[in-house]
Amino acid sequence: xxxxxxxxxxxxxxxxxxxxxxxxxxxxxxxxxxxxxxxxxxxxxxxxxxxxxxxxxxxxxxxxxxxxxxxxxxxxxxxxxxxxxxxxxxxxxxxxxxxxxxxxxxxxxxxxxxxxxxxxxxxxxxxxxxxxxxxxxxxxxxxxxxxxxxxxxxxxxxxxxxxxxxxxxxxxxxxxxxx
Numbered sequence: 001x002x003x004x005x006x007x008x009x010x011x012x013x014x015x016x017x018x019x020x021x022x023x024x025x026x027x028x029x030x031x032x033x034x035x036x037x038x039x040x041x042x043x044x045x046x047x048x049x050x051x052x053x054x055x056x057x058x059x060x061x062x063x064x065x066x067x068x069x070x071x072x073x074x075x076x077x078x079x080x081x082x083x084x085x086x087x088x089x090x091x092x093x094x095x096x097x098x099x100x101x102x103x104x105x106x107x108x109x110x111x112x113x114x115x116x117x118x119x120x121x122x123x124x125x126x127x128x129x130x131x132x133x134x135x136x137x138x139x140x141x142x143x144x145x146x147x148x149x150x151x152x153x154x155x156x157x158x159x160x161x162x163x164x165x166x167x168x169x170x171x172x173x174x175x176x177x178x179x
Contacts, residue, residue, distance in 0.1 A: 063103045067092045075120035075131075077106070078157060086131070088115040095133060099157070107160045108151060114138060116146070129153060130161070136168075145169050 068091035077084040082100040086108070089095075095108040095115055112135035120131040130152045137146035147168045151161040 061103070063098050064096075064105060066094065070115065071117055073118055073120055075122040076124065077120070077122055077153070079122075079124050079129075081124075086118060086120055088118055088133075090115055095151075106157050107154075109133070109160050109163060111160075111163060112136070112147075112149065114146070132166070133163075 063085055064087065066087050066089050068089045069087060070090035071088050073086045074083045075086060076082060077086070077097045078099065084100045085098040085103070087096060087098070091114070093110045093113055095110075095112065095118065097106050097108055098104065099106055108131070112133060114137050115133065115135045116137045117134040118131050122129050122131070130150055133149045133151055135147050135149065138144050145168055148166045150164045150166050152164070154161050
């Protein structure tokens with residue numbers, strides 16, 4: 001079994017010194033974000049199973065270049081026991097997931113605008129599967145609000161997910177004083 005690591009920094013030259021850092025993982029990407037998946041070497045995985053201490057070596061693989069890539073997450077979307085990558089664009093009408101191990105792009109939605117966050121709930125055996133999605137936020141305009149959606153998986157791997165509006169609320173970005 002391999003262990004994935006993901007990095008959505010701009011460009012294709014991931015700095016291996018910081019590749020495992022949470023700060024870099026959460027860093028906002030400007031321009032085109034690149035989603036990476038890294039897999040532990042077979043020797044390291046085999047060593048972990050036998051108790052032999054082996055240095056884990058990671059190899060980055062470009063999964064996708066996402067226009068205005070803003071967030072990535074991992075979850076087992078298709079319930080096959082492998083972690084897939086979910087990603088969204090803050091400027092394009094684009095939220096997708098990438099199927100492990102081929103990293104084939106699969107749509108979630110092309111309907112929402114100004115996507116800023118997603119939270120997958122995709123646990124095997126759990127009665128509800130889907131994801132929460134925050135969209136319609138203009139981060140440079142604190143007078144307008146945004147929307148929070150629930151997305152249910154589509155009928156097939158290649159169909160868009162159905163969306164249900166949960167709520168809309170204002171966004172306040174100037175935290176100087178009471179809301």
